Amino acid sequence: MSRPSIPQGTRDFGPEVVRKRSHILNVIKNVFELYGFQPLETPAMENLDTLMGKYGEEGDKLIFKILNNGLDNPAKEKQVREGFEKILQGRNPKGITERALKYDLTIPFARYVAMNHGQLTFPFKRYQIQPVWRADRPQKGRYREFYQCDADVVGSNSLLNEVELADIYTTVFEQLKIPVEIKINSRKILMALAELSAGADRMMDITVAIDKLDKVGLEKVKEDLVQRGLNLQAISVIENYLSISGTNEEKILKAKELLSSTAAGKKGIEELETILNYQLTTQPSSVTIDLTLARGLNYYTGTIFEVKAKNVQIGSIGGGGRYDDLTSLFGVPNIPGVGISFGVDRIYDVMEELDLFPEDVYIGSQVLFFNLGEKEGKEAFRLAQQLRSRNIRCEIYHEPGKFDKQFKYAEKKKIPFVIIIGEEEIKENICKVKNISTGEQKEIPVNELAAFSFK
């Protein structure tokens, strides 16, 4: 028997990790619900057709495909050979695989909306928190199975959605106590920049180059633009744009000077202004305009968002944007949408690094009843049942045993209180309650135990 293991790039989550992850996910879920988003869950498997061709050529390769059933059986020789001949001829691989694990939550969501658009109430606001799978090379912080956590509104062009999504970011990170910068920009502004420099058809080139500004610096971005065939005049317009700085108001003013001669630029800047003004109704705006923000993914067409944790060296912990028409991929056009996502694994790492998990996240059982004999164990069980009916999590040590062993069990499991009931205690109708971290021990009459505060 070889030592068991799990597939590369996958993880077991033990009790403490599950609790910490749940803390993050519950905060996010609760805020999504406060803003009227509703939960959706789609299957782990999708039809291969649904996924293929949606993530580019590289993406297609990273989709985990599921072997059609029975093909690991030698008796199916004919099917196996035929299926593989088709693949080898570069034709349809359906002979051996027709299903695959989902690669993100966006395409299955678009598929769901396309399948159910007749029954849904629009605008449809859904959130979805589920694992996805990618056959990427595993490395630090990159897994083959990981959770995505998305909220999207489809069927609405209103910028109120952007305002509320930005507020969701603000509220979630306030509640998690992570200091963040929420950046906002618009693909329309980037389109204007393209139009005014190298031409609208070069927008993706410019976007991809600018997207790296943070990491590589201005000189490298300029080199990249040269490589992409942009002339010096175009690059100088872009450089001028990238140099815009100041407060949100100052950036808007300068962007207007530079870009509002184009329809896209005018519209994009107006939209950012509207979003900021809406936010100002209730509080100082929590978002920062970052005109260099580009977001790699190319289906965005309007507002784009990105969230960075302050004081921590880590990539973005959230991002999103507006798209025109995702469901047209599945034959249902004209459903615009906007969405955001949270990078759960990175948020977890940030909270670890800044030590932000609340103390009670480490506590499973609140009380361990010592088990000191048959009669004593039964009395412990009786009292444990009383505490449980008051919603206090407790355990009785599974069998009569030495004090030491039972103490050690409580310590290892970080159980904060132990309750000791021996022969003497039963006679006197009391129990001893000991707080393990302070060492403090109290004698409590059993009929008062249910009112004791285990904090």
Next chain:
Amino acid sequence: MSRPSIPQGTRDFGPEVVRKRSHILNVIKNVFELYGFQPLETPAMENLDTLMGKYGEEGDKLIFKILNNGLDNPAKEKQVREGFEKILQGRNPKGITERALKYDLTIPFARYVAMNHGQLTFPFKRYQIQPVWRADRPQKGRYREFYQCDADVVGSNSLLNEVELADIYTTVFEQLKIPVEIKINSRKILMALAELSAGADRMMDITVAIDKLDKVGLEKVKEDLVQRGLNLQAISVIENYLSISGTNEEKILKAKELLSSTAAGKKGIEELETILNYQLTTQPSSVTIDLTLARGLNYYTGTIFEVKAKNVQIGSIGGGGRYDDLTSLFGVPNIPGVGISFGVDRIYDVMEELDLFPEDVYIGSQVLFFNLGEKEGKEAFRLAQQLRSRNIRCEIYHEPGKFDKQFKYAEKKKIPFVIIIGEEEIKENICKVKNISTGEQKEIPVNELAAFSFK
């Protein structure tokens, strides 16, 4: 573009279904935690080695295997051919698949314990609520992707575990308001029956035959036993055993008469008595001895459980039992355990049939603010933010629009309250709060809105 669909036997869970399922899962999770069980999550994928050979030959076939990466690429012709030749020769299929989707939660749990036994605190009490996948033929109530929901204690022989697991069943079904019968028996008693009838080596034959008593009746069971080669004398002993009836106490008395001449019988009956006595410490026992209960799965060695919903025609909604040594499958012997599981899909169906879901499970947003113009929309947004900070779930209709349309949106989404803020209301510093189901409408000063009860 063909109409999109999802793989056979899988399901999308829309908002209302997710909420109802969460209601069930939250109740179960909370009770697990009250009894000191801790959450564990394992990956969707396991190494093929971990799963193969653990579920019998039929089970092996129903495991979903994942195609090794890149094998749908014609450029990998050599690997593809070699991998398939190996399969066709009935040898190791690793050339094309090395990973598979988990088939249940028990084997991955055993694998986890075997991998981490040095670090774990025993007894290790874990619960796990995750999807599993089986390439079974889909039919009503049988899916290819479905949730399992298990709690197990490993590293303890104490019957206190059985007592608490039975209490978990009782508490969960009380909280869900499902009337149930919790049946209990012992594989040791069935072993004694085998020893006293056809011999210990026929125990599985007898177990499998008896397991069908409920469905097919006594005569068919007897025929089955004849077919399995049992003689009439043996069958008469079994018939005598199956006829035992009465209260728990009466059954124990009669079982003692019949079986306590064997060590297994004596032990099995003693164990049931201990469990029942423990339960009686706090309440009338909630379990019923059912000597005909057998449970198909063959790794059980001691106590076995099964839960049936009363007044509903449906199979068992829970089951479990004690096993000696699951982790020895992974090279780590001597870790006995006991566990139970909840049939989430069937519990859902029972709750639908008996109309047991609480009213508030149907409510997402509690309040819809009408959007009657730019200025009005901003005031709605300001007030919505106040309510959200009080943890009230609300939405603002996404754009200014007709009353009718906004009402319809609230109705379709089952939002119980709408708040109307028009020009007049802003002037008078009030808003109109309308309860959709009663039709009642109140004028509330805006500074009192935060204290309003949206129930």
